[in-house]
Amino acid sequence: MDHAEVLLIGGRAGVGKTTVGWEVSARLRAARVAHAVIDGDFMGAVHPPPPGDPHRADITARNLAAAWGNYAELGYRRLVYTNTVAVLDDAAPMFRRAMGDGVRLVRVLLTATDETAEQRLTGRELGSELAHEVRGSARKARLLEERAPADVVRVVTDGRAVIDIATEVVAATGWATGRCETTG
Known part of the structure; x- marks a missing residue:
């Protein structure tokens, strides 16, 4: 395979993106499919935001390009990427710049009800961010439903x-075609 492929797993906070992403990786490892995994939330995890980049889009794109460049140099051609809004059309140019114009995008939106998301967030958010995360999750669910x-x-x-x-x-x-794939 000469071109890159990326599985974009998006969804509201509390839907299970990270958990599903790691289980997808486990399933791919079991099928001996070479791949890399990136949790997109960490690609822009800086504070304060860089000057001129209030939404951390530029730093995220730079970090993705750097990380993917390292993986690609080692022969990897498939990426599992989790991030809330990665499935939206706005994100596609970032992946094309980082992985090449011919990259194949597979976009999956995980969904959950408000009740399920709040229950999961309550179990996860042990600090001061619970109320903020619950409100943000509901807002992102609406955005994703409208724009995906x-x-x-x-x-x-x-x-x-x-x-x-x-x-x-x-x-x-x-x-996962059942055949062994290597990175080179």
Whole structure:
């Protein structure tokens, strides 16, 4: 495979993006599919935001390009990337710049009800951010529902085991063909 492929896993806070991303990686490892994993939330984790970059988009793009450049140099061609809004059309140019114009984007939007997201966030947010995260999660859920393109695969996470969700997400990629893949 000469071109790069990226699985973009998006969704509101509390939907299970990181957990599903790691389970997707486990499923791909079991199928011996070479890949890299990046949690996009960490690509722009600086404070304060860089001058002229209030939403941390530029630093995120620079960090993605640097990390992917390292993976690609080692022969990797597939990336699992988790981030709330990664499935939106606005994100596609960042991946094309970092991974090449021919990159294949597989976009999966994980969904959950307000009740499920709040329950998960309550278990996760042990510090001072719970109320902020719950409000932000509801806001992002509305944004994603309004702006996610029709071709984005939507996967409901309410009441489902992470293994089942990950199996559905991996199926959307077509990557786990049962053959061994190396990085070179």
